[in-house]
Amino acid sequence: PAQTSTRNWLDDIAAYHRIYSRQPHHMVELQASELDEIGKWLSSTVGVKFNFPDLAADGLVFQGARMFVAGGKPVGQLIYKNLDGDVVAICFTKIDGASNDDNFDETIKDDVSIVSWHRNGVTYAVVGPSSDAMLDQIANRVSSEI
Numbered sequence: 001p002a003q004t005s006t007r008n009w010l011d012d013i014a015a016y017h018r019i020y021s022r023q024p025h026h027m028v029e030l031q032a033s034e035l036d037e038i039g040k041w042l043s044s045t046v047g048v049k050f051n052f053p054d055l056a057a058d059g060l061v062f063q064g065a066r067m068f069v070a071g072g073k074p075v076g077q078l079i080y081k082n083l084d085g086d087v088v089a090i091c092f093t094k095i096d097g098a099s100n101d102d103n104f105d106e107t108i109k110d111d112v113s114i115v116s117w118h119r120n121g122v123t124y125a126v127v128g129p130s131s132d133a134m135l136d137q138i139a140n141r142v143s144s145e146i
Helices: 009-020 035-046 135-145
Strands: 061-070 073-081 087-094 101-109 112-119 122-129
Touching: 009 061, 009 073, 009 087, 009 101, 009 112, 009 122, 035 061, 035 073, 035 087, 061 087, 087 135, 101 135, 112 135, 122 135
Parallel strands: none
Antiparallel strands: 061 073, 073 087, 087 122, 101 112, 112 122
């Protein structure tokens, strides 16, 4: 019998986070100092206009950006790090037919926690260690600033 995949973009994000967050020398493709280039690159590739949220109040410093594929679609990713070295990332992708739903959905996949929501045809997610109790608060700030 044929197997159907129940993997979705959140599964891909969790798997990807486990790999890149442990790569200190290759964590980002573009450095934080390249804001203009990051904005142009991710907006044109992913098809989503965005702002760079300031998460300093949450103890997070912007490191840079990456792009990857999840759920068969390009995903933009803004990567932040705290003083303990934990990585928290903001992911976004364009989803056709996604309804506006500013309610946060929290998913825990082993050691990775993801808080996601939909707005204006875009799905957003904040991903970080499942031990980070502040992820909802960070997602709330990102939702208002992105």
